[in-house]
Amino acid sequence: MVNVDLTRTLVCLVLGALSLSALTGCTTTETIPGDYPDVSLADTKSPAQLLRNEAAARLPQELIDQIVEAEDASVPCLSASDDPDGLVRSWHSTVNVTVLPDATVATLVADLAASFIDQGWTVRDLGGNATVSQKLLESDAALADIQLSGLTPDTGATSVSLEEVVEQPTVKIAVHGPCVRTGGQKSDEVTALEK
DSSP: OEEEEHHHHHHHHHHTTOOOOHHHOOOOOOOTEEEEEEOOOHHHHHHHHHHHHHHHHHGGGGEEEEEEEEEEEESSSTTTTTTTTTTTTEEEEEEEEEOOTTOOOOHHHHHHHHHHTTTTOOEEEEEOOOSSSEEOOOOEOOEEEEEEEEEEOOOOOOOOOOOOSSOOOOEEEEEEOOBEEEEETSSSSHHHTOO
16 A cells, blocks of 8 residues: 555655646745755854864964954855845854964965864865965865965055955964854844854
8 A cells, every 4th residue: 555645745856856846736945055954053153163263273372473353153145136034044153363473374274274184174275376375174074164264464565356454464264154044134043143
């Protein structure tokens, strides 16, 4: 005997995948690439913050001048036209660390990235120029990725890009959590997490 509910569900899934669900009365939920429907923003906040802090702790302490700015917030994953209510969001934890003037930020970024390789992270060079070096770290074992940027003062105004301008050598660590569904930017969930 065939289970009618199971058969109907399978038919709806197949037809939904073929974009014919409207013709059959099946209800499907549109998913967005990169969306983690079973993970909440709260689930991603603490791991992102801890990962940011761990990366910052791996910088040579003797070269650190000060932590200039640390920020934690959720950001929309999609454009306003694709997601006008900002329901699909990602938790971002960032920190800017100024280093002593004689430190080479490109080397600091390369060494910091290399310190994650032994733990199964892959490193991708995002390029740069005379004043900026960038690397992206990803791991199948982590929901978040890490973007490292080494920023050097552009005293000769050689850079023509729109890169961030700094007055002192700076290492920027930015951890980006996965895109997850929320109640939107002004929801109780998001506002409580951003306090």
